[in-house]
Amino acid sequence: MTKYIIRRFIGLFPTILVIITISFFIIRAAPGGPFDSEKTLPKQIQENIEKKYHLDEPVIKQYARYMLSIIRGDLGPSYRYKDQDVNYYIAKSIPNSLFLGAISMIIAVVFGITAGMISALRQNTWIDYLSMSVAVIGITIPLFVTGPVLVYFFAMKLNWFPTSGWITGRYGWTTLVLPVITLSFNNFAYIARLTRASILEIMRSDFIRTARAKGLKTSVILFRHVLKGAMLPVVSYLGPAFSAVLTGSVVVETIFRVPGMGKFFIQSALNRDYTLILGTVIVYSVILVIMNFIVDIVYAYLDPRISYK
Amino acid sequence: MIKEKSAVLPVNEFNQPDKGVSLTLDAWRRLKKNHMAMAGLVLVIFFILISVLAPVLPIYSYTEQVIDHQYLPPSLTKNAGQLYYERTLGQMNALAEKEKRDLNQEELAALEQIKYRIANETAVINGKEVKVHERRYLFGTDYLGRDMLARVIYGGQISIAIGFVGTITSVLIGIVLGAIAGYLGGKVDYIIMRIVDVIYGLPYMMLVIIFMAIFGRNIINLFVALAVVSWLTVARVVRGQIMSLKNSEFVEAARSSGASTTRIIFRHLLPNTLGVIIVFSTLRIPTFIMLEAFLSFLGLGISAPLASWGSLVGHAVDGMNLYPWRLFFPAAAMTLFLFGMNFLGDGLRDAFDPQGKNKF
Numbered sequence: 001m002t003k004y005i006i007r008r009f010i011g012l013f014p015t016i017l018v019i020i021t022i023s024f025f026i027i028r029a030a031p032g033g034p035f036d037s038e039k040t041l042p043k044q045i046q047e048n049i050e051k052k053y054h055l056d057e058p059v060i061k062q063y064a065r066y067m068l069s070i071i072r073g074d075l076g077p078s079y080r081y082k083d084q085d086v087n088y089y090i091a092k093s094i095p096n097s098l099f100l101g102a103i104s105m106i107i108a109v110v111f112g113i114t115a116g117m118i119s120a121l122r123q124n125t126w127i128d129y130l131s132m133s134v135a136v137i138g139i140t141i142p143l144f145v146t147g148p149v150l151v152y153f154f155a156m157k158l159n160w161f162p163t164s165g166w167i168t169g170r171y172g173w174t175t176l177v178l179p180v181i182t183l184s185f186n187n188f189a190y191i192a193r194l195t196r197a198s199i200l201e202i203m204r205s206d207f208i209r210t211a212r213a214k215g216l217k218t219s220v221i222l223f224r225h226v227l228k229g230a231m232l233p234v235v236s237y238l239g240p241a242f243s244a245v246l247t248g249s250v251v252v253e254t255i256f257r258v259p260g261m262g263k264f265f266i267q268s269a270l271n272r273d274y275t276l277i278l279g280t281v282i283v284y285s286v287i288l289v290i291m292n293f294i295v296d297i298v299y300a301y302l303d304p305r306i307s308y309k
Numbered sequence: 310m311i312k313e314k315s316a317v318l319p320v321n322e323f324n325q326p327d328k329g330v331s332l333t334l335d336a337w338r339r340l341k342k343n344h345m346a347m348a349g350l351v352l353v354i355f356f357i358l359i360s361v362l363a364p365v366l367p368i369y370s371y372t373e374q375v376i377d378h379q380y381l382p383p384s385l386t387k388n389a390g391q392l393y394y395e396r397t398l399g400q401m402n403a404l405a406e407k408e409k410r411d412l413n414q415e416e417l418a419a420l421e422q423i424k425y426r427i428a429n430e431t432a433v434i435n436g437k438e439v440k441v442h443e444r445r446y447l448f449g450t451d452y453l454g455r456d457m458l459a460r461v462i463y464g465g466q467i468s469i470a471i472g473f474v475g476t477i478t479s480v481l482i483g484i485v486l487g488a489i490a491g492y493l494g495g496k497v498d499y500i501i502m503r504i505v506d507v508i509y510g511l512p513y514m515m516l517v518i519i520f521m522a523i524f525g526r527n528i529i530n531l532f533v534a535l536a537v538v539s540w541l542t543v544a545r546v547v548r549g550q551i552m553s554l555k556n557s558e559f560v561e562a563a564r565s566s567g568a569s570t571t572r573i574i575f576r577h578l579l580p581n582t583l584g585v586i587i588v589f590s591t592l593r594i595p596t597f598i599m600l601e602a603f604l605s606f607l608g609l610g611i612s613a614p615l616a617s618w619g620s621l622v623g624h625a626v627d628g629m630n631l632y633p634w635r636l637f638f639p640a641a642a643m644t645l646f647l648f649g650m651n652f653l654g655d656g657l658r659d660a661f662d663p664q665g666k667n668k669f
Contacts, residue, residue: 014507015507015510015511019510019512022516023516023519026519026520026523027519027523030523030524136648139651140595140644140647140648141647142599142602142603142643142647144622144623145622145643145644148625148626148629148640149640151629152629152630152633156629243512246515247512247515247603250518250607251603251606251607254607255626265515265518266518269518269519269522269523269609270522270608277519277522280515281512281515281516284515285511285515288512
């Protein structure tokens with residue numbers, strides 16, 4: 001097992017390297033430089049700016065310079081905001097994004113598994129139909145529709161929650177409700193459906209019949225035998241779920257004006273602030289890659305059929 | 310006649326003519342029994358018909374701006390002139406009430422003038438002289454006085470087209486690479502599958518966002534960006550199918566009679582995996598529409614004056630308290646279509662694969 005973990009961990013680095021390289025060269029291949037603006041600057045000034053940010057060097061040298069500074073943990077200066085560097089902006093915004101993402105993920109998993117379990121155990125009753133209808137809605141409607149519609153009804157018409165803002169603002173914790181619902185709805189729906197389907201499948205299998213025939217209590221069968229097996233597909237869905245939360249947070253942070261990294265990411269992409277884009281993409285990828293790694297390990301741990309050599 | 314026919318057909322043990330049923334026909338029969346899938350099919354056909362027929366339907370142009378008609382609410386009974394007059398009257402009354410007075414001479418004169426304009430003003434639209442204020446907006450208008458009904462229909466046209474064309478492109482790339490990897494195996498397989506793995510691990514939506522922001526927002530770039538990242542799963546599915554088929558007798562027979570590798574892949578193996586591919590593609594279309602809408606929502610997809618459902622929803626978010634119809638109509642249209650596609654896709658999967666062998 002330890003060997004497997006170490007091997008997988010070493011495998012993370014090439015992926016991160018590929019991501020940084022691809023993003024770096026996409027950005028360098030773009031027509032026009034980051035300092036092109038409406039008014040043309042005098043040639044000397046333009047050259048001085050390019051010299052300051054080493055843009056006059058060959059691309060390979062710039063790449064090497066960038067990689068070296070990343071290894072030192074420095075994501076470079078921002079091209080647009082002169083007062084602080086990329087590290088500062090990311091450090092300032094990432095706790096908010098992580099907090100929002102983590103809460104949404106936990107809520108999606110807890111409620112999704114509960115709803116799926118209830119549906120499976122009360123198959124073909126009203127509660128099953130209800131939760132599966134909600135799940136179908138959650139899978140179908142994209143979150144950039146859910147978000148504005150929730151804001152319209154629950155913030156503007158019913159006035160239950162604020163339309164936007166963050167916990168540090170004057171509305172406090174109530175600002176979290178709508179963004180978290182929006183961000184977790186999709187994943188909740190997927191997890192509920194997966195849980196229901198896999199519980200139903202396992203309930204029909206031979207080893208459950210054996211357990212019943214031995215006279216085990218229903219609760220023991222359910223928690224010791226059924227749930228353990230039923231969690232495997234759910235765990236393997238967690239990887240894509242993390243990635244959905246990551247991309248989704250970009251939209252949710254835009255709709256609800258959360259001061260998180262997603263907002264910075266979109267803004268810097270639109271501003272062509274090259275170093276800030278690269279910085280946010282690298283941080284996003286590292287988070288995603290590490291999450292996938294953890295999910296893989298948990299999966300290998302849970303599934304006795306996987307041999308980790 | 311009948312006797313002759315039954316003599317030709319094979320007969321089963323109950324002495325009934327045993328007609329061969331093709332896989333497709335069998336699947337179609339199962340699909341017809343699935344009510345949700347049929348409802349989905351009807352919805353999808355309805356949307357596609359409307360999109361295709363958009364140029365000949367009696368709707369307004371989606372770019373035509375009537376500045377007097379900004380933000381008119383949807384109405385089935387009143388025409389634009391009445392709504393425009395009511396709104397101006399309402400605004401004047403509100404102002405007068407605030408200042409605790411009746412309408413003054415100036416305002417009454419302005420109202421008279423609006424009445425006159427409503428009755429007489431004409432404009433040339435599409436080469437025809439029409440009375441502007443007799444237009445009817447079933448879905449209301451947007452911030453430039455454009456008809457929302459037309460924008461939702463034309464937006465749907467673009468969204469659906471992107472969904473289909475994008476899916477076909479990515480499925481073609483996926484089929485070719487997946488088939489090559491699956492049939493040839495060895496080093497080629499290893500390289501292609503490692504590329505797939507690496508791209509899977511990327512936060513690819515982030516890369517697509519960067520690509521769109523930097524290379525400019527047009528349809529071609531959108532296609533390239535989305536197609537490059539969405540062939541992966543198809544490649545995996547096709548590879549799996551091909552690998553399970555490539556050692557079967559009919560491939561051996563083809564090979565021994567001297568068929569080339571290309572011929573075996575494209576004439577013998579791929580047709581046998583077509584069912585799976587079609588089902589998979591149907592399931593991909595909603596994802597593709599959602600990806601495009603996601604980018605357009607952020608302002609990185611389709612650019613004005615073109616519209617897609619995503620960009621319509623995106624523009625509607627500002628001011629949705631006052632003009633909720635701008636949000637609800639495109640959102641409802643998109644949601645309905647996605648529902649239809651999802652039910653149809655699930656139904657097709659169950660119909661082609663009743664034992665659930667290939668749950669992707």
